[in-house]
Amino acid sequence: MSVSANQTDQPSGTLDSSHSRRSSEMEHFQVDDGFHSDGGSVTPPPPSPSSSSSSTTSSSSSSISSTSDHGSLESVDNGTQRLAVLSFEQCRKLSEVMSETVSIHGRGNFPTLEVKLKDLVTLVRKKLELDVASGGAGMTVKDIRLNGGLASHVLGSEPQPYNDLDLIFGVEFSTSRHYDRVKSAVLSTLFDLLPEGVSRRRITQCSLKEAYVGKMVKVNNNNDGDRWSLISLGNSPGHKNVELKFVDTMRRQFEFSVDSFQIVLDTLFLFYDCAALPITENFYPTVVGESVYGDFQEALYHLEKKLISTRQPEEIRGGGLLKYCNLLVRNYRPVDHERIKSLERYMCSRFFIDFPDISTQTVKLEAYLRNHFWGPDEEPLQYQYLINLHDVVETSTVCIYYAPVIPATYCTCNSTWLST
Template identity: 70%
Template structure:
């Protein structure tokens, strides 16, 4: 698939209409919603969008290593081409022997490509649609990815260190495998370091729910761009670029693009999403998005909260999920500055829209969010250096609620009270 030379008289030119017809039958991972009256889900990208896509795919990404392994630097399009080649290589030659139907850019990076103004994104999400009929095929996919990482190591790295287990520990931050109720896919997330964009490789046979909100529902087929780079002798230009097709798995491409441009929040059946989409919803609110249909948002919020607490019923699970979300989805100075606002909005939604918890459970969750918000305020506003007067010790926090919100301060205050020691001096 792909258009290599996009010139008016090129004999090999595939028209956008023909490409769209092909994509309608092969691109979607799920049932088409356009046939249900929701509008066209596919669109051909403009030159400006193709240019941004080229820039994203031509960027060099860093995959930080652990345990003494070096950081890998690789051009994103070369990483995609290399992983795909390993997947399709026969098992006898060291590959996975898996048929790859197409490769797509998904998530925040796809939104950045399509938006009229720059959109910050924390991860680079790539989807390899492939035939994965058994668990053994997923094992072969994992082995192929680790084998490609080994090939990216500098020549000075001792080969004896590059075992699959060592490479997994060094470069893989998360592995997920799902094979239940019609969903059959796996995820390998590369990169551990805070401040670097992680690269998430998703290998999908079937997936029922492919999006949370309309603004993150875009998938851009990369095959024509990758073929262009392999075959074209000239660089991309306004009169010479491949035909690239995008899809909104929300259902209506132009409606989803309007939501992205106007910063509107829209979804359907949030109870189908793991976690209900609650954390993503509050992140969108913190970034200035607003509900597309305000009259329905309270009902949707209740569904989001109910599904979140079904999936994460224990307080420890909630804390781990929240801390991971803060760490992975607020990357960079501007994004990190949004954390207190994000937690304040989350606190309000949980307080107003949670109907599935007992009173004490709800209070525990709200207290957890308050604690995390106070911690983020402390991190954002370091305390001045002051000397404590005699009879006092200096609190390590600078937030106004440190005495009740900071675990270290609370423990120190309790110990001082029990020993009848001097009381704390809070810097706030």
């Protein structure tokens, strides 16, 4: 088995014939011959698909196909290329992130688990692919991706804040039993990570779940076809959680363009397995990034310039309202000020549909503040965040779900938010 590596005489933004040998590892990517997108460059997005189509190299395959939603094949016009090859600097940063030691804090007397992120990924993958008779899940892992804020941090030229370490494992949930197998595989991994000297005799998967799992979500929706699960490891305030998401199909994978990035890790791990040399500017793997927003360069431009853009927020649980106000308080600005006013109404409507009463709104908002505003330095931001949230809801909420969105300790009704 060989690893395709970039050399100095070959641009990192080009996929040539040597990389076609990776098709067995990355068979879900189909890139036409004119693809020369470099993840390291930041250029303003094209004014419109029609204006860029005339300059696009003609090819019998005029679209980029991707299965980032793990099962739903989507075809995107060349004017909106959603894939890009990472530059050396991005690969270096990615390798550093994957080599960092993460701490999974346990409740009670359970010890803190210390493990490199790349080792955790390898262990979970082995448990998933191990046959059932040997204690594994007996599943096929189609790909593994870095997702969310951490992916944005890797791709951005400036350090980007991120709250969790988000990873996506592409799997198939053909039966409901596979959800239980995934959970068992993760808990078995935690068991193997217990430090030496810890008595394992009375430790069960149930006790491991109570000690190390902060959140567990299972989605098996026959109506819209969504099939995925989430296991969040760690639940200690002020520490980053490891979010393990196992996805068969998921219709909506992003809130805004700046959090739409996914980085396929398979070639990086193949490089780790096959190459004895460290990553250098002369020798590093070809790693592909994707923007599930649709246009990689446009999304990267938004990230670098701190711009807000989304579409159909009514598809997002909670409408993306809380994230939108978080971007505003961190000095992000809408790409289109007129259009965002229309989208704000959809954000508010969806939020109040998903959280229709004061108790669910209180729980949701308090959890968001706790997870996204850390330490005394960000206390002033919390106040400004609530002001922004109040203003958006006050001006954009449709009356049918016009209800408070912050705890009763802050307000009694929409018309008196934050009043004392």
